[in-house]
Amino acid sequence: MGDKKKKKSSAKTLQTAREAGNFGKKILASARTAAEEGKPIAWSMVDWWLGGTIAKAMGVELCYPENYGAFCASVRRAEPYLDYAESDGIPNTTCGYARNCIGYTRRLQENNFVIPQDAPGGGMPKPLFLLACGAVCDARYKWFQSLGRYMNVPVWTLEFPQTGVAEYYLAGNKEENIKFMVQELREFVSFLEKLLGKKMDWDNLSERLDTIFKTHQLAHEVDILRKSVPSPAVNTDFWALMIPHLYLPDDPEALEFYKRVYEEVKYKVDNKIGAIPNEKYRMAFSELPPWHTLGLFDEFAEKHGIAFVIESWNYHAPSPLPESEREGITDPLELIARYSYHKFNESAPTAKKYCMDPTIFTAPYLKWVEEYKVDGLFCHPLMSCRPATYTLMHLRNLLMEKFKVPSVVVEGDIVDLRVFNEEEAHAKIDAFIETMDYYREIRRKEGFGW
Amino acid sequence: MTVIKGLARAEQIYQDREKRAKELKAEGKKIAGYLCCYPPLEIMTSLGYMPIRIMGEMDEPLTEADTYLPTVMCAFYRSVLDVAMKGRYDYLDAFIGAHACDGAERVSYVWRSYLKSPCSFYLDIPHTNHAAAIEFFKKQLFYLKEELEKTAGKKATAAMIKEAVTLHNKQRSLVRQLYELNKQDPPLVSGSEMLQVMIAIMCIPPEEGNVLLEEVIEEVKGRAEGPKKKKGRILIWGSLIDNIAFTKLIEDCGLNIVIDDTAIGTRSFWIDVDETEDPFDGLAIRYLDKIVCPRTFRDTKNTRMEDLDNRFSYLKKMIKDWNVNGVYMNIIRNCDIHGYEISEVRDYFEEMGLPVLVIEQDYSTTALEPLRTRFQAFAESIN
Ligand code: SF4
Numbered sequence: 003m004g005d006k007k008k009k010k011s012s013a014k015t016l017q018t019a020r021e022a023g024n025f026g027k028k029i030l031a032s033a034r035t036a037a038e039e040g041k042p043i044a045w046s047m048v049d050w051w052l053g054g055t056i057a058k059a060m061g062v063e064l065c066y067p068e069n070y071g072a073f074c075a076s077v078r079r080a081e082p083y084l085d086y087a088e089s090d091g092i093p094n095t096t097c098g099y100a101r102n103c104i105g106y107t108r109r110l111q112e113n114n115f116v117i118p119q120d121a122p123g124g125g126m127p128k129p130l131f132l133l134a135c136g137a138v139c140d141a142r143y144k145w146f147q148s149l150g151r152y153m154n155v156p157v158w159t160l161e162f163p164q165t166g167v168a169e170y171y172l173a174g175n176k177e178e179n180i181k182f183m184v185q186e187l188r189e190f191v192s193f194l195e196k197l198l199g200k201k202m203d204w205d206n207l208s209e210r211l212d213t214i215f216k217t218h219q220l221a222h223e224v225d226i227l228r229k230s231v232p233s234p235a236v237n238t239d240f241w242a243l244m245i246p247h248l249y250l251p252d253d254p255e256a257l258e259f260y261k262r263v264y265e266e267v268k269y270k271v272d273n274k275i276g277a278i279p280n281e282k283y284r285m286a287f288s289e290l291p292p293w294h295t296l297g298l299f300d301e302f303a304e305k306h307g308i309a310f311v312i313e314s315w316n317y318h319a320p321s322p323l324p325e326s327e328r329e330g331i332t333d334p335l336e337l338i339a340r341y342s343y344h345k346f347n348e349s350a351p352t353a354k355k356y357c358m359d360p361t362i363f364t365a366p367y368l369k370w371v372e373e374y375k376v377d378g379l380f381c382h383p384l385m386s387c388r389p390a391t392y393t394l395m396h397l398r399n400l401l402m403e404k405f406k407v408p409s410v411v412v413e414g415d416i417v418d419l420r421v422f423n424e425e426e427a428h429a430k431i432d433a434f435i436e437t438m439d440y441y442r443e444i445r446r447k448e449g450f451g452w
Numbered sequence: 453m454t455v456i457k458g459l460a461r462a463e464q465i466y467q468d469r470e471k472r473a474k475e476l477k478a479e480g481k482k483i484a485g486y487l488c489c490y491p492p493l494e495i496m497t498s499l500g501y502m503p504i505r506i507m508g509e510m511d512e513p514l515t516e517a518d519t520y521l522p523t524v525m526c527a528f529y530r531s532v533l534d535v536a537m538k539g540r541y542d543y544l545d546a547f548i549g550a551h552a553c554d555g556a557e558r559v560s561y562v563w564r565s566y567l568k569s570p571c572s573f574y575l576d577i578p579h580t581n582h583a584a585a586i587e588f589f590k591k592q593l594f595y596l597k598e599e600l601e602k603t604a605g606k607k608a609t610a611a612m613i614k615e616a617v618t619l620h621n622k623q624r625s626l627v628r629q630l631y632e633l634n635k636q637d638p639p640l641v642s643g644s645e646m647l648q649v650m651i652a653i654m655c656i657p658p659e660e661g662n663v664l665l666e667e668v669i670e671e672v673k674g675r676a677e678g679p680k681k682k683k684g685r686i687l688i689w690g691s692l693i694d695n696i697a698f699t700k701l702i703e704d705c706g707l708n709i710v711i712d713d714t715a716i717g718t719r720s721f722w723i724d725v726d727e728t729e730d731p732f733d734g735l736a737i738r739y740l741d742k743i744v745c746p747r748t749f750r751d752t753k754n755t756r757m758e759d760l761d762n763r764f765s766y767l768k769k770m771i772k773d774w775n776v777n778g779v780y781m782n783i784i785r786n787c788d789i790h791g792y793e794i795s796e797v798r799d800y801f802e803e804m805g806l807p808v809l810v811i812e813q814d815y816s817t818t819a820l821e822p823l824r825t826r827f828q829a830f831a832e833s834i835n
Contacts, residue, residue, distance in 0.1 A: 090795060091794055091795040091810070092791075092792075092794070093783070093791045093794065095524075095785060095786050095812070096788060096791050096792060097788075100792070136578070136579035136580075136749075140554045140789055140792075141792065143579060143749050144746070144788060144789065144791075144792035144793065147752075147792070148792045148793070148795065150752070150756060150759060150796065151796060151799070154755070155752075156752040157749075157751075157752050158751075159580055159749040161578050161579055161584075161585060161588075163578065163588070164551055164576055165576060166561065166564075166573075166574030168573075168574070169573070169574055169595065172595055172598075172599075175591075175595060178588065178591050178592075179588075181588075182584055182585070182587070182588035185584035185587075186580075186582065186584050186585070189582060358565040359560075359561035359562070359564055359574070360558070360561040364561075383522045383523075383524060384524070385524055386524075388522075388524060388525045388526070388554060388555070388786060389554050389558075391522045391524055392521065392555075392558035393562065395518070395519060395520050395521055395522055396520055396521075396561075396562050399519065399520070400565075
């Protein structure tokens with residue numbers, strides 16, 4: 003048990019990745035400082051820059067309970083919160099991040115909303131409102147709604163339409179989706195103005211958007227650089243680097259930081275320096291990581307020469323919004339809507355090409371396996387997160403059928419260490435090496451490019 | 453030859469759910485299969501499609517699902533895809549998937565990646581009942597109509613849709629009349645009979661469903677031998693039930709199921725579509741806003757009590773009107789939509805002084821028997 007509790011973090015291969023964790027600390031610290039100064043705080047779901055940017059432009063400081071869940075798991079201190087949520091009737095099948103947050107909120111309430119001394123990472127202060135989001139997952143609004151049992155704060159749910167592939171191509175439908183998102187963002191602005199008693203700062207919002215586009219452009223270019231062989235960075239680097247581009251891309255500090263990330267990765271590519279010393283196999287990882295045991299991937303690298311070259315579609319910055327979509331758009335809300343929608347639907351042409359659904363979580367990998375010369379897919383079905391798990395089996399069928407790329411399934415969880423078996427993961431990867439060799443040969447014979 | 457009518461006919465349809473659809477298909481009628489209670493039946497009906505609700509099979513071991521879906525997802529939707537992959541719904545002319553919840557959404561995607569029907573539509577359903585969401589949903593319904601028209605070989609005019617609204621509203625009204633009969637003690641219809649009738653009318657054309665409902669109402673009104681009086685008059689809340697093995701087990705334990713708030717039950721029929729000038733207005737409002745399911749987020753109200761009442765006061769009314777003295781909260785394992793709601797709804801019922809039983813179950817008849825003792829104990833706890 004003592005050993006199980008021991009932190010098992012990854013050493014990471016990029017210097018910038020080792021520094022990126024500071025952005026996580028900054029999020030929590032800024033929220034606490036703001037709370038002390040009496041400024042508005044909100045807890046927000048990851049919303050692909052839809053509403054969070056607007057709230058920040060209105061002077062609201064945000065913390066992210068999903069990220070907090072990942073953090074608590076990474077320092078192996080989530081279990082008490084999970085237990086505490088479950089003991090209040092929350093099924094143990096619900097999202098690990100949610101149970102972590104529900105358990106935390108229950109404690110916070112019992113402590114009269116003073117952050118408990120022992121809260122990991124210093125804790126999240128009580129919010130003025132909760133910013134939920136309809137994208138990808140029902141838990142991301144149902145869980146915030148369920149917090150009403152512990153604190154009486156309003157929940158705003160951001161609409162994020164989910165378009166099927168065929169429907170994406172129906173005449174006018176994409177514009178209907180954008181129109182709807184813009185209308186909803188306008189409603190959100192009204193909600194905020196009423197709640198905060200002040201007017202929206204449109205200039206601030208435009209500035210933030212500009213910074214987001216710049217930060218993401220760099221993050222996207224880093225993704226492109228990662229196509230190089232050997233791979234200049236791996237999944238564990240990415241999962242640290244994503245904190246600034248997922249949560250703080252509008253922060254000038256994140257933009258400056260990403261310039262350094264780009265430089266570091268570019269240098270490695272130019273000098274053919276691999277992230278891991280002896281890259282033999284290139285794997286993709288889908289979808290959310292076992293935050294509690296990231297060191298596992300270092301072990302796979304050392305033992306088998308496996309470089310995880312691409313991962314977690316959901317966390318990546320999209321390609322830049324095409325000029326045709328930006329041209330003539332003066333309303334920042336429309337620009338935001340177009341950008342977020344673009345993130346979710348930019349792989350629609352790939353999905354259409356292969357006659358499959360959905361674009362989310364699935365189609366991007368059909369592009370990636372070729373572009374990143376992937377030998378195998380690591381599927382990580384999560385015991386407590388269905389949205390990032392639903393399509394994994396479908397994805398592995400597609401990769402085998404279309405590209406002769408095999409996959410290995412290792413069950414686990416984002417937060418809940420109790421359902422993860424490290425030895426089994428090792429045994430499965432040991433056996434998978436031969437499978438990857440076998441299919442490399444098949445792909446060669448069938449004329450695939452890698 | 454005796455004509456089978458009423459409850460016996462409902463049982464017959466329940467036992468062989470696709471039979472009528474296949475007969476009609478052989479006669480040249482088109483059949484549209486749909487998920488959950490959100491795709492408007494009126495649009496299908498107006499275009500000459502017979503709507504059939506896609507269901508799983510609690511009796512059937514899952515042999516195909518694992519190839520396409522992970523084990524940790526909603527057991528009902530795993531079963532839905534399992535039976536579909538085994539060919540149960542191969543005869544469909546149209547498949548209408550829906551973003552009712554994550555499970556329905558992803559199964560819609562996976563379904564149509566492998567099973568190709570002449571017409572296939574994925575209906576996106578917003579998460580809120582905001583005005584813009586209703587407007588957007590209305591537009592999506594219009595797309596659904598246009599896609600169905602391509603294979604229906606005809607166009608649906610406003611008049612045709614209005615006619616279908618009237619037909620389906622009649623069905624809703626008959627369903628409500630039938631539930632009304634359960635306000636008596638003992639109720640006139642058992643939970644298992646009710647479930648058979650609900651499933652039957654979801655598997656036959658609405659005109660035939662209406663005749664069936666009229667027959668059932670007449671039959672039970674005059675029956676001498678209905679359900680026996682029992683200690684418990686319960687409401688079932690939560691994930692759907694589509695197999696009478698489950699309701700029978702509950703009723704065997706000294707409980708009468710008098711009313712429900714589930715998707716193969718009142719949620720699908722409780723509220724009419726308003727007969728609006730533009731029928732799409734009435735449809736969008738009814739299907740997005742007026743169906744009350746935890747999948748739709750309703751903006752937080754000023755106080756906690758107001759918020760809870762805004763979301764659950766219809767339950768209070770059901771409890772009072774049907775004189776309910778216990779609540780069974782049915783959760784299909786991994787159903788997040790209901791899972792997150794458990795604590796709040798349980799508190800709400802308990803504050804009304806009602807005993808509550810919460811069970812997460814695996815949507816499998818082989819896993820039912822171990823639940824018997826829990827229902828027995830629950831029945832004991834009811835005063
Ligand atoms: S996507 Fe998964 S991890 Fe994220 S909130 Fe939803 S259930 Fe939790």
